Amino acid sequence: MVKQRNLSRSIISSSSSARFFSIKAISLYLIFVFAFTIWVLVFSSRNIQTDDQTHRQHQHRDLIDSEKFRPPSSPPKKKMRESNGDAQLWTPPFSFGLHPCVKPTPKYKEFSESDRYITVRSNGGLNQMRTGIADIVAVAHIMNATLVIPELDKRSFWQDSSVFSDIFDEEHFIKSLRGDVKIIKKLPKEVESLPRARKHFTSWSGVGYYEEMTHLWKEYKVIHVAKSDSRLANNDLPVDIQRLRCRVLYLGLRFSPAIESLGQKLVERLKSRVGRYIALHLRYEKDMLAFTGCTYGLTDAESEELRVMRESTSHWKIKSINSTEQRVEGLCPLTPKEVGIFLKGLGYPQSTVIYIAAGEIYGGDERLSELKSRFPNLVFKEKLATEDELRGFTGHATKTAALDCIISVESDVFVPSHSGNMARAVEGHRRFLGHRRTITPDRKGLVKLFNKVERGQIKEGAKFSNLVQQMHQARQGAPRRRKGPTQGIKGRARFRTEEAFYENPYPECICSSKNPT
Structure with a gap:
């Protein structure tokens, strides 16, 4: 009887032990599954809107029949190994396999002859x-x-x-x-x-x-x-x-052969001489300053000249503008000095080559001097091209703007100092061609930092750079859907607050499917 009781206890003990190990195994399995699930969620949640990931841009596919987009300009023969810091400054953002798609859908109706x-x-x-x-x-x-x-x-x-x-x-x-x-x-x-x-x-x-x-x-x-x-x-x-x-x-809408040829020649000239470069659309020109009413840093005589120009231009509706309010709201183009502080804050070294995509800078060389003191390697089309090459462009601002457009689209990094028509068009084109690095300054946020520097509350240095870099982590040109209207604005006024289609043609003209459509 005792033996039987002991046997029963042994069996119960063994059963309990087996149950214990079974529960332990199941628990470990559940923990593993839970941990794996969390890892998958974290990995897959890298939203398509994040801008701080950097990889080489993918090779572009053919778009329509035999029509192909121009490939990126050839890299220089001598190529130095990039550090992680260099990669963050120059490498295009991760494109998530997105590619251009412009072919019509099967529902598209082609044009039919018309006498209209x-x-x-x-x-x-x-x-x-x-x-x-x-x-x-x-x-x-x-x-x-x-x-x-x-x-x-x-x-x-x-x-x-x-x-x-x-x-x-x-x-x-x-x-x-x-x-x-x-x-x-x-x-x-x-x-x-x-x-x-x-x-x-x-x-x-x-x-x-x-x-x-x-x-x-x-x-x-x-x-x-x-x-x-x-x-x-x-x-x-x-x-x-x-x-x-x-x-x-x-x-x-391709540029004329003469413009296209010279534009590509200048891009190749830049790449072969300096390797990589920033194209800076420095919208610090007389018409833009007059139109926006931005006079920060100007003399009284210059401010008055801009006011007269604004008031005498009939199709500019707003005549009286508070320059200080404009600047605080981030509606003014960055000054050359501010651009220099900004680029230095992002981490670009003094040796960086910057192509100035602009017309005549208001204030000339004197106004540019504060940018040049931080980045002495400024390049202008007038120095990059010969007099002979530019002869047909003299007096034709639209032609020279076309050269700036080509050089900006093909640049390693594009930085606009103001969100005007060229800035939007170039940014959209660069997104379309593989989300090339485009850094759009947060002018409103930067003005607050610049004002603190002026008041001595913060100095240019590591702390300032960290603030600038954090502010622009999500402003590097990575894939994201086009922004809709600002909440709370109704009627036709909401259209003005939408992101322009040509600034970001995603998702209609940029696809994630395996084959372009």
């Missing part, structure tokens, strides 16, 4: 005209009209007399978009003398608006569009219309 015509006067500077032309091509497609080659703005601040073919490859523009819209160089003689409907199409309009505008064809064969900029909404358009806009801007 649209003429247009493109307004603004080079990049305002470029994006405006892309909009108007899409409008002509929606309204099923033949587009006459746009007339370029000759009344802007730059007073440039260039015509379309001086700036763009006209034949390529017509040919490359023939499946989307018919483009002709001038109106047929039989319709030249016919009355035209002169329209100021409403800004940021959708497809429905232009479908309604087709009622004009009942009375007119020609519609003249007074302005081309911002004719289409940024968001809520069919993907085929958005991709058409990208096909125009990134494929069809």
